[in-house]
Amino acid sequence: MMKREIGAADIEVFSNAICEYFEAASGELAQVRSAYLLEGEYPELWSGYHGVIPVHGSFVGSVCFSAPKPLLTHVLMLMGDKSFSEASHLDLVGEIANTLSGQARKHFGETLCINPPLAFNGKHKPVSPKGTGKPYAIPFTWRNYEAGLVVDLIVA
């Protein structure tokens, strides 16, 4: 199979997954903005927590969900979590990354093999498996919190 970079139709699947996730969590849609090629620094607005899903199978690369702590605290509250611990925040950021990646299998099929999430807390995006090296960033707002998803995949 020829190597192929993912395109607009592929990215739309992840944008839709973001909308579905936050609608299910809160009944409120996230305001997802246009995706763009992330060529420079990782957006500082998203700094906080990062959940990375390494991908293998017919695809190579990773999907990274990033969000500030207050967004995650808000979702934990909606889920009935009472601890609001560091472990809960790390767990949730990984779980959201996992859910958004899993949703994409509706479009890509089972050959998008998803590994369990890696979760980090820090200002900078963690090093994650590279696909194209030209990742797409999908920024969104939910309840005034800024967050985003970075998709770096190539069809191997």
Add this chain to the structure above:
Amino acid sequence: MRLMIVDDSMVIRNRIAILSSNPLLGYVDIVAMASDGEQALALARSKQPDIITMDLTMPNMDGEECIGHLAKILPEARILVVSALSDRVTALRAIRNGAHGFLLKPFRDEELLNSLLELKQ
């Protein structure tokens, strides 16, 4: 109902535990919680759950493999897959391997309740 919750996310395990205390489900005894398939198998043997919620993407042993083993060691147990893996092939394979229902993440509270009620009947 003797419930075992299997998911590598602590937040999801806690959420399912909270929702399973809904009176609509009657008395639910959470007999075990596991974060991967290996742990789930060991706990299933000792705790004998009759309903199991099962994630698919987990470290050590994934949910698909675990369902296959559980179908042999606890054939009476009913298994609800709770997973984000949204492709049709994965859902059908889980059912063929021994699962009795499939709930896609992200799920709403009432969707989990309805799925557990269906499994209980």
